[in-house]
Amino acid sequence: MTRTDTDTIAPxxxxxxxTLARMGSFHQCRLSFMRVLLRRLKADNWRFERREFEVDAKGVGHAVxxxxxxxxSYSLVAFAxxxxxxxxSDRVIATEWDATFTLYDGIPDRTEIERLRANIPLQEAGRVxxxxxxxxxxxxxxxxWDHVVEALAAGQQPDEARVADVGYLMRTTAVYGSGKLGAADREKTAHRPEFHAPFQVEMLSVFLTxxxxxDLVEHMARVRSPDTAVPLAPALRRRFGIGNSTGLGMAPYLINHPVLLNNWIAAREEALARVRSLRSALPxxxxxxxxxxxxxxxxxQGWHSEHPIQQRKLAxxxxDMDALATHLAEADLSGPQPWNALWQWGEENLTLEGQEQLVSLLLxxxxDLVDELAQCMAAxxxxxxxxxxTMPLDLFRAHVEDVYGFALTIDWTAQAAQENVWYxxxxxxxxxxxxxxxxxxEPYELPLCPGRDAARMHADLLxxxxxxxxxxxxxxxxxxxxxxxxxIAARFPFAEIRDNTIGAGLLPIDLLRAKLAFFGAVHFDPRSDxxxxxxxxxxxxxPGDLAAGEADDWTFPPAEEAAQ
Incomplete structure (x- = not known):
């Protein structure tokens, strides 16, 4: 892409x-970390093998x-x-699980597997x-799970509607990395190209999981009925993802890592700006x-939730998607800067949910224009x-007023303004x-409300x-x-959340969704706020499909379903 192809539009x-409301409406996009991972695995011709699968008739054992x-080389060691x-239980206080895992740096020998067997199933109580x-x-x-095992054992495929309703056979309740529980610090692997982008270790672990x-569900079906069991049909198999339950433990992450947050958002906003700046639609x-x-x-249409907040957002x-499809059927995309025109239409006609989905669709x-930005997302x-x-105080005060202007309009003496305490x-x-x-x-409060703290400082600055x-x-x-x-925020414009993070109206799920959307997660289903x-x-x-198949075009339901 040359400069003459674009008339620059700013992010x-x-x-x-x-704002929390908009961040709580983010969707996965080309820069999401799952997609970054699979593109690299495909481009670098990674090879995969199932080295071991020793699971008994009760579903107990291990696999590598x-x-x-x-x-x-990296090995997922799984213990069933x-x-x-x-x-x-999905709760963090659980002490046993259906399966436990570690992503091992290299290929473990028998001695290492036995050491891991004695520790990984214990999670926090083990030694890593x-x-x-x-x-x-x-x-x-x-x-x-039970339905799929029963159907496959009987020589049948599971009911597609039931598969669509849940979408996964196992749900992770934690995927820890970066030094958690004694695992390797990020510094050990950050210099490796495959792990330069954020959270690539965790994404590879989930991909192999x-x-x-x-394989485990098909194994259990064969154990139940060796003579009649069948494997999952390939197209149906791909409809299964890996579920995840995520709670408050993750919510403060974006506040605690301002430069990293900036780099994620800045890359996404630069990508959108590049597309909007195109003078014409590429072929x-x-x-x-x-x-x-x-x-x-x-x-x-296939995304469901029982939570009232999410139900309104889904509506x-x-x-929005119906309106966008109708508009695109009639819109002239052959004119100057068609994507900017479409974006401006979206700002005027779509809700936050639709606008942020439109970001993903435009990317x-x-x-070829935006994928390189994934290399700018680490910190x-x-x-x-x-x-x-040495910074002059007048300049510093101007920075504070620019970044935290939203906080200077809040009455921080009002009870509702600081009802919540992070601890x-x-x-x-x-x-x-x-x-x-x-x-x-209150005596244990963590410094997770930059807006209030900036307002207090601003009063003393004046x-x-x-x-x-x-x-x-x-x-x-x-x-x-x-x-x-x-x-920091004066240097990195997207480093700070421009909203009240302790007010009565706080929805921690907005913080969770923003982070999980960058992971590449879909079908957010809040169980509470x-x-x-x-x-x-x-x-x-x-893994076995990557060599001969598509690594990137998978995050929406298959094109044939849309055509129907």
Missing amino acids: RDPNTVM YTAHGPAH NDLPPEKR DDNSLSVSRANRSVRL RAFVM GTAEAVRSFTRRAQINA DLRR EPHG DETTPTRIDG TSEEKLEPRLGDRYAEPV ASDAGTVARFLMDHPEHRHIARRAQ RWVRINMFQHAPF
């Missing part, structure tokens, strides 16, 4: 993008799935368990070293966007950010949310005659943490 304003790359139904890159666990979706789960892209929109309609999305046929967080004490639970050492006025949690940031912080050392954040179920790698190829 969207951070004040528009970085190895991915061979240009320079390194015959878990009694009464012990099956830096040969493990991730540690995870999963439980069966019992209503669908999906292969194991499908084939107009029909591609129409086709992806039809597939997005199917996706929206918006379905109306879909423009991989080096090993070096602490130093406060620039760390004593039992699991994970973030939790409490009521400031109903629970004795009253200060200090000439520099250093002199101001000598008088007000309590503002050091927010001063550092403000200087504090935890959500999702689906990962649904419709994706399996």
Whole structure:
């Protein structure tokens, strides 16, 4: 793509993008980490093998799935368990699971497998070293698991409607990496090309887990009836993803990693700006966007939730996709800057759900233009950010007013403005949310409301005659943490959420969805305003399909379904 092909349109304003309501409407896109992973696996000709599968008639045993790359091999070591139904739970306090996993750096020998067998099924209670890159666990979706085993054992395929209703056979309740539970720190692998982009270790672990789960369910069907059992039909097999339950423990991540958040959002916004800036539609892209929109309609219709908030959002999305499809059927996409015109139409006619889905749809046929931005999404967080004490105070105050202007209009003395308190639970050492006025949690509050803290600092800035940031912080050392954040946000425009993260109206699921959308998750299904179920790698190829198949065009229901 040359400069003459575009008339540059700037990325969207951070004040528009970085609200919780909009972030809670993000969708997967070409820059989502699952898709980045599969594109690399395909491009680098990774080879996969099932080295071991030793599971008995009760479903107890282990398996090893190895991915061979240009320079390194990685093995998913899976341990299957015959878990009694009464012990099956999505809660973090569970102590047993249907399956547990580690992504091993290399290929484990028998001694290593036995060491892992003694520790990985225990999860937090076990001992893990830096040969493990991730540690995870999963439980069966019992209503669908039993049905699939019974159908396959009887020589039949499972009911497609039941498969569509759930969408996965196992649901992970944690996929830990980056030093969690003693696993390897990111620094061990960040220099490896396959893991440069964020969360590639975790995505590879889930990708291989999906292969194991499908093999396990077919194995259990053969055990039940060796003479009549059949495998899943390939097209139906791909409709299964891996579920995940995610709660408050993940929610503060985006606040705690401002530069990383900036890099994720900035890459996505730059991608959208590049597409909007195109002077004309590239060959084939107009029909591609129409086709992806039809597939997005199917996706929206098949996405269900029992939570009232998500039901309203889904109603918006379905109306939006219908309206977009109708508009595209009549729109002239041969004129100047057609994608910018379509975007402007979307801003005027679609809800937040539809607008953020439109972002994904516009990126879909423009991989050559935007995929390279995935290499800009990592962040080096090993070096602490130093406060620039020489910065003139007038300039610093201007930065604060620019980034935290939303917070300066909030009455922080009002009870509703700071009803919630983020704190760390004593039992699991994970973030939790409490009521400031109903629970004795305020003394344990974590600094997870930059807006309020910036407003407090701004009041002192207005009253200060200090000439520099250093002199101001000598008088007000309590503002050091927010001063550092403000200087970071002045350099990285998408580093800060421009919203109240402790107010009465806070929906932690907005934070969860923003992060999970960057993972590549679909079918967000909140179970409350504090935890959500999702689906990962649904419709994706399996490891053995990558060499001869498509690595990228899988995140919406297949094109043939849209055509029908």
